[in-house]
Amino acid sequence: MFLQLVISGISFGSLYALVALAMVIIYKTSEVPNFGQGEMSMLSTFVAYALLVTHSHSFIFSFIGALLFAAALGIFLEFVFLRRAKDPNILSLILITLGFQMMLYGLASWKWGADQRDLPFPVSDFDVINLGTAVISYLNIATILITLVLMFMLFLFFKYTKVGIAMKATQQNVMAARINGIRTNRILSLTWAMSSMIGAVAGILLAPIATLDPNLMLDPLLKGFAAAVLGGMTTLVGAALGGYMLGVIENLFGGYISLEFKSVVAFGIIVLVLCFKPSGLFAKHYVRKV
Amino acid sequence: MALLEIKNIETFYTLIYALRGVSLTVEEGTITAILGNNGAGKSTILKTVMGLLDDQPDKGTIEFMGKRIDGKDPEVIVRMGISYVPEGREVFEELSVKENLLMGAYIRKDRAAIKKDFNQIYKYFPVLKEREEQWAGTLSGGEQQMLAIGRALMNRPKLLFLDEPSLGLSPILVKEIFEIIKTINQEGATILLVEQNARMALSISDIGLIIENGRFVMKGKSKELMEDKDVQEFYMGMRSEESAKGYQRWKRKKRWR
Ligand SMILES: Nc1ncnc2c1ncn2[C@@H]1O[C@H](COP(=O)(O)OP(=O)(O)OP(=O)(O)O)[C@@H](O)[C@H]1O
Numbered sequence: 284m285f286l287q288l289v290i291s292g293i294s295f296g297s298l299y300a301l302v303a304l305a306m307v308i309i310y311k312t313s314e315v316p317n318f319g320q321g322e323m324s325m326l327s328t329f330v331a332y333a334l335l336v337t338h339s340h341s342f343i344f345s346f347i348g349a350l351l352f353a354a355a356l357g358i359f360l361e362f363v364f365l366r367r368a369k370d371p372n373i374l375s376l377i378l379i380t381l382g383f384q385m386m387l388y389g390l391a392s393w394k395w396g397a398d399q400r401d402l403p404f405p406v407s408d409f410d411v412i413n414l415g416t417a418v419i420s421y422l423n424i425a426t427i428l429i430t431l432v433l434m435f436m437l438f439l440f441f442k443y444t445k446v447g448i449a450m451k452a453t454q455q456n457v458m459a460a461r462i463n464g465i466r467t468n469r470i471l472s473l474t475w476a477m478s479s480m481i482g483a484v485a486g487i488l489l490a491p492i493a494t495l496d497p498n499l500m501l502d503p504l505l506k507g508f509a510a511a512v513l514g515g516m517t518t519l520v521g522a523a524l525g526g527y528m529l530g531v532i533e534n535l536f537g538g539y540i541s542l543e544f545k546s547v548v549a550f551g552i553i554v555l556v557l558c559f560k561p562s563g564l565f566a567k568h569y570v571r572k573v
Numbered sequence: 574m575a576l577l578e579i580k581n582i583e584t585f586y587t588l589i590y591a592l593r594g595v596s597l598t599v600e601e602g603t604i605t606a607i608l609g610n611n612g613a614g615k616s617t618i619l620k621t622v623m624g625l626l627d628d629q630p631d632k633g634t635i636e637f638m639g640k641r642i643d644g645k646d647p648e649v650i651v652r653m654g655i656s657y658v659p660e661g662r663e664v665f666e667e668l669s670v671k672e673n674l675l676m677g678a679y680i681r682k683d684r685a686a687i688k689k690d691f692n693q694i695y696k697y698f699p700v701l702k703e704r705e706e707q708w709a710g711t712l713s714g715g716e717q718q719m720l721a722i723g724r725a726l727m728n729r730p731k732l733l734f735l736d737e738p739s740l741g742l743s744p745i746l747v748k749e750i751f752e753i754i755k756t757i758n759q760e761g762a763t764i765l766l767v768e769q770n771a772r773m774a775l776s777i778s779d780i781g782l783i784i785e786n787g788r789f790v791m792k793g794k795s796k797e798l799m800e801d802k803d804v805q806e807f808y809m810g811m812r813s814e815e816s817a818k819g820y821q822r823w824k825r826k827k828r829w830r
Pocket residue numbers: 586589591609610611612613614615616617618660769
């Protein structure tokens with residue numbers, strides 16, 4: 284049972300890790316936890332659904348279409364709402380992201396209703412591979428692999444591409460970025476596009492095991508946020524590790540202690556981290572000498 | 574030819590009237606030094622020209638190589654050939670030294686030449702080569718200053734702004750930095766230098782200007798300014814006593830001009 288719980292914990296943890304990454308990428312640039320993140324992924328997942336089921340396109344086409352939609356949505360929200368905020372403080376920014384959340388939730392409910400739908404996924408959740416005492420489904424494997432590939436791509440992007448480094452530079456010091464000719468507004472748009480796309484991948488991977496309705500991302504968003512806090516909000520590696528840890532801990536808790544209170548684990552972790560190590564478990568932040 | 578032509582600019586920080594009609598011409602190939610006490614408005618001049626202050630200058634015009642640049646964004650101004658080493662270094666603390674320099678060349682596409690410029694910077698500042706892979710935030714203050722200058726040079730600027738490059742450096746390092754500034758100038762870059770260290774600044778510059786309360790109160794050949802009694806007394810630390818009276822005498826003198 285232990286192995287089984289760990290395996291599915293890692294699979295869920297992958298999704299939390301993706302949500303956490305999406306959050307942290309935005310947090311580092313816009314300095315706000317984006318509570319609209321979940322609804323952004325949910326809406327993008329619905330777009331995948333519409334392309335795939337309603338318009339009978341191929342899965343790949345629908346997947347790419349949903350990602351493009353996600354990118355556009357991220358750019359749109361940042362450009363139209365966040366950027367307009369004059370002298371924003373953190374509270375007003377959070378309120379704006381909560382506004383996204385409600386707006387997008389409303390939009391999805393209006394367009395697709397509260398019906399529960401299935402997003403057909405080309406990889407099955409029922410075919411499994413036996414690993415001794417445990418099994419792992421093809422979908423779990425796909426989830427884990429896709430997440431790892433995505434993370435590796437992010438790593439390469441931030442380490443080796445000029446734009447990736449410029450994005451880090453902008454996160455660290457906007458003024459210095461501008462005087463080096465970095466168009467920081469474009470970087471901001473790109474950040475939102477990337478984050479939104481990562482979130483969309485999480486949504487599309489989640490939909491086949493959950494059911495697709497406007498509440499799809501409610502729970503994962505919370506978990507992803509907890510994972511990001513666990514990782515310190517500012518490091519991508521921390522966010523990813525936080526996601527996996529949360530997935531596994533939560534599953535073990537559900538398996539051995541109480542299934543009913545499984546979801547409370549995330550809350551508990553947020554509270555514990557904020558009490559004992561507010562900078563997160565993995566923060567390797569350089570502390571500015573004053 | 575005048576590379577930079579500032580005409581009568583006025584700059585506000587909301588209600589604070591920081592620049593009260595500043596005009597300045599920077600000739601190509603020269604080093605121009607702006608001196609003045611804390612809060613006089615030195616940094617504000619550079620920030621205004623760089624386009625870093627939203628909606629400023631409030632009045633006046635700024636021309637670079639004959640083209641108006643006032644009201645333009647820093648991203649645009651940098652591309653026209655002005656580089657800026659801000660007060661307090663402002664390096665990217667969680668990027669490596671190498672990545673910082675790479676960001677300095679952000680707007681360039683000529684890879685081979687960029688590589689050559691890396692070597693040039695490492696020749697000016699060998700310590701940066703040693704620290705290539707280290708986070709800039711972990712460098713000493715002096716090393717960060719070298720990095721900030723190096724980063725600005727990576728853009729191959731026609732005009733280089735330096736805001737207090739000597740701030741917080743040991744006397745030996747100050748000397749070294751100023752020698753390098755001189756070399757950079759001889760290799761073709763025009764330099765506008767803001768300094769508290771008047772002696773050093775005047776010793777390497779061609780033209781010196783003195784700013785007080787948002788206005789230039791004096792301008793001259795650096796050599797002549799160095800001989801000037803008032804400059805010696807008020808800006809080069811040769812003051813006999815630091816009295817309120819002395820300050821007033823300076824005020825009076827200013828009013829007569
Ligand atoms: N961001 C700001 N907001 C409000 N006032 C400012 C701001 N920056 C500068 N000032 C004011 O504008 C005036 C000029 O400041 P500036 O930074 O140009 O001085 P400085 O000559 O560079 O001084 P220092 O040698 O100390 O760097 C000062 O009175 C300062 O208080």
